[in-house]
Amino acid sequence: MERLTYDDDLFLRMECVLGVPVVNQIVWRFDRPVSVDALEAMWHLLAAGPIDRSVRRARVPGARDSWTAARRPADPIVVASPIDRAAVDRWIEDEAAVRLDPIEGPAWRLSATAVEGGGTIVSLVGSHVVGDGGALTSAAASALSGRAVPDDFERVGLDDSDSVSARSGADIVDGVGRIGAALSGAARALGGAAFEAVRARTTGSGSASTDSASTDRPRVRVAPAEGAWVPSTVVVDCMSADWSAAAASKGGSSNSLLVAVVLGILTRSGRITTEERVRVALPVSTRRAGDRRANATSGVSIHVDAGGAYRDDLGPIRASSKQAFRAQADRTVTTTFELLKPLMQLLPDAVVAKLAASGSAPLCLCSNLGSRGVALRTIGGVDATAVAMRSITQNTDVALLRRTGGGVSAWWNESGDRATLCVTGLDPDRFPSKEHLRGLVEAEYDSWGLTPEFW
Numbered sequence: 001m002e003r004l005t006y007d008d009d010l011f012l013r014m015e016c017v018l019g020v021p022v023v024n025q026i027v028w029r030f031d032r033p034v035s036v037d038a039l040e041a042m043w044h045l046l047a048a049g050p051i052d053r054s055v056r057r058a059r060v061p062g063a064r065d066s067w068t069a070a071r072r073p074a075d076p077i078v079v080a081s082p083i084d085r086a087a088v089d090r091w092i093e094d095e096a097a098v099r100l101d102p103i104e105g106p107a108w109r110l111s112a113t114a115v116e117g118g119g120t121i122v123s124l125v126g127s128h129v130v131g132d133g134g135a136l137t138s139a140a141a142s143a144l145s146g147r148a149v150p151d152d153f154e155r156v157g158l159d160d161s162d163s164v165s166a167r168s169g170a171d172i173v174d175g176v177g178r179i180g181a182a183l184s185g186a187a188r189a190l191g192g193a194a195f196e197a198v199r200a201r202t203t204g205s206g207s208a209s210t211d212s213a214s215t216d217r218p219r220v221r222v223a224p225a226e227g228a229w230v231p232s233t234v235v236v237d238c239m240s241a242d243w244s245a246a247a248a249s250k251g252g253s254s255n256s257l258l259v260a261v262v263l264g265i266l267t268r269s270g271r272i273t274t275e276e277r278v279r280v281a282l283p284v285s286t287r288r289a290g291d292r293r294a295n296a297t298s299g300v301s302i303h304v305d306a307g308g309a310y311r312d313d314l315g316p317i318r319a320s321s322k323q324a325f326r327a328q329a330d331r332t333v334t335t336t337f338e339l340l341k342p343l344m345q346l347l348p349d350a351v352v353a354k355l356a357a358s359g360s361a362p363l364c365l366c367s368n369l370g371s372r373g374v375a376l377r378t379i380g381g382v383d384a385t386a387v388a389m390r391s392i393t394q395n396t397d398v399a400l401l402r403r404t405g406g407g408v409s410a411w412w413n414e415s416g417d418r419a420t421l422c423v424t425g426l427d428p429d430r431f432p433s434k435e436h437l438r439g440l441v442e443a444e445y446d447s448w449g450l451t452p453e454f455w
Contacts, residue, residue, distance in 0.1 A: 001170055002156040003064040004055065006341040007295035011128040012055060012065065012102065014393075017349045018356055021394045022128040024136045025096050026376065027235070028384040029088075029455060030120040034112065036079060038380025039122065043077040043110050045143035046124075050155040050294075051131050055103045060171035062346055067157025067294075072105030080113035088121055089434075089455060093230070095123040096392045102129035108136075122379065132295045133369065133389060133411075134285045141375035154292045223428035229398045232437045233424045235455040237386045238445065243419040246448045252314025254412070255282075255368045257448070258421075259302075259317050260310050262366050262410045264444040265423065265437075267306055269430040271407050272363070274307045281362040282321060284328055300324035311447070361406030361426055367391075373415025387415040388455070390422035401428050 004012065015021040046052065056068040083091055091113055100107050108126040115121060126136045135153050142150035149155050223229060247257035259280055266272045280302050287296040302320040304310060310317055347355075373387035390411045406426030413420055423441055425431025431440075438454060445452040 002067045002292060004066065005293055005295060006345045007132075007297070008129060008293070009065065009345050011295065013349065013352050015102070015127075015129065017353050019395055020400070021100065022391060023096065023098075023100060023125050023394065024128055024131070024133045024391050025092075025126075025389070026124045026136060026140055027092055027095075027388040028120075028122040028376070028379065029386050029388070030122070030379075030382055031118065031385050032120070032382050033114065033118070034120040034122065034382050035380045036077075036112075038382075039077050039079070039110070039112055042140075042143045042379065043074070045146070045148045046108065046110060046139060047074055048148035049139045049143060050149060050153045051108050051126050051136065051139045052106075053130055053155070053157045054105050054107065055129065056157075057103065058171045061348075063171035064345065069158050070105045070107070071103075072101075074106040074108050074110070078109070078111035080111065082114040082116050083121075084116050085119075088115060089235075091121060092123060092235075092455070093233070095125055097230075097394060098125055100125065100127045102127040120382075128295070128391065130294050132285075132297045133367070133391060134287045134296065134372075135294060137369070137372050137376060137389065138287070141372075144376060144379060151289050152287050152291050154290060156292050221429055222432045223398050226398055229396055229401060229428050231393075231396065231401065231424050231426050231428070232431045232434045233390070233392075233422060234434060234438045234441055235388045235390075235420065235422050236441055236445070237418045237420050237453040237455070238450045240414050240417055240419040242450055246450060247314060250312065250314040252318050254370075254414075254419075255321060255366075256314040256317040258366050258368055258410065258412045259304065259321070259364075260314060261421070261444050261448065262364055262408050262423070263304060263306055263310070264447065265425075265440050266364060266408050268440045268443060269408075269425070269427070271427055271430045272306050276306045277303050278306050278364055279303055279362075281365040282324065283365070283367045284325065298328060300328045359404060361401075361404040362409065363405070363407035365409040367409075367411045369411060369413035371414045373413040373420065377415045384415060386418040386420045386455075387413065388420045388422050389413055390424070392424075398428050401426055 011022055052070045052074060053067050054069065054071045056066050058065050080091070095109070095111055098109050100109065107130045108124070110124050112120060112122040124136065124140055131139065131153070138150035138153045142148065243254060243257065247254055252260070263278060266278070267274060272278055281299055282302065283297050283299045285296060286298050302317070302324050304317055369389055373389070376387050377384050409424045409426060411422045423437065425437045431437045442452055
């Protein structure tokens with residue numbers, strides 16, 4: 001029996017307890033028609049792959065939920081009526097808002113529509129519970145290569161032969177084991193915290209945080225006082241060669257330029273000032289060959305001065321990112337967060353809901369998916385003009401977004417000669433409309449000598 005990990009459980013709680021599901025989306029933009037036969041073949045392979053599964057809730061307190069075969073298969077591929085090119089953005093947003101169910105199913109959806117005047121748009125959305133962005137792209141790339149199961153994402157949860165009593169017995173064993181793991185992890189975490197406190201007192205090594213989220217400044221209300229609110233998102237392409245050249249001209253990499261661009265958007269919006277030191281979140285995939293985890297993403301953080309120095313020299317961002325990635329890859333170090341994961345997964349829903357009231361969203365999140373779009377580029381022998389990837393939180397409202405204090409989240413990838421960036425403004429007052437966000441992105445691209453092509 002395969003159990004959900006802490007990260008799987010986190011996204012399940014967001015949906016079931018907090019009512020804000022998170023989904024991942026891949027979008028293909030084609031200048032030519034894509035055959036329905038090719039799309040149906042892709043659907044059948046996805047349906048036989050690892051994202052087509054459901055969560056079985058444990059009935060024993062303390063036991064982890066487990067994976068089971070999909071209770072309801074994904075709906076057949078949806079091929080919509082042709083749309084006007086100006087409606088492409090709206091169609092993508094509507095697909096991102098589709099209701100998915102990781103417990104009762106279906107947990108994913110594949111759809112497509114023709115664009116009047118030529119071309120096709122294809123969307124694949126999947127619940128974050130059944131797979132992170134790396135899992136969804138692996139499943140899609142595998143299906144496009146003619147295989148149902150990727151090398152780095154094995155299919156689990158297909159054995160439903162156990163009796164109810166056997167499953168209950170397994171849940172009891174797991175619950176007892178998790179309580180032991182939670183107590184052990186908490187004890188080690190407390191011991192480590194006590195040691196660090198003594199060391200800091202005796203050596204004077206403690207230091208104040210230099211992070212800033214701009215929460216002390218008065219907020220200018222632009223969005224309505226309350227009500228549902230979908231964060232603004234824009235998708236923009238440029239030539240991969242131009243992106244690489246812009247980064248290299250300032251001593252940086254594609255990743256450090258991504259950080260710089262997102263910082264620039266934040267600064268132009270007025271969310272941060274050039275005098276602040278900003279914490280930048282950089283997701284890191286830990287997925288490996290034969291992985292069975294639905295969610296296999298960790299993350300590191302770096303701090304960057306928001307002043308203009310990085311515009312002339314991307315070297316410091318590049319160096320600090322490399323150092324953070326090396327530290328994250330050091331498996332000899334167990335963080336306090338890792339030690340406390342068993343305890344956090346053990347918490348009942350009511351406690352999770354109360355703790356979430358003080359939760360926050362990243363001020364600056366930059367997810368570099370690299371060249372993953374290359375393996376996804378071709379469907380039925382037709383090459384996509386570009387491939388976009390992103391993560392979306394559904395059912396958001398103004399109050400939630402203001403309380404969690406998010407800034408900008410961005411996802412970047414290459415798919416051949418195009419580099420595609422998805423930018424989401426999580427602050428409803430600083431990014432009140434798609435048009436406003438688009439203007440900020442356009443100005444930032446222009447400052448780096450990049451020519452934006454918006455979807």
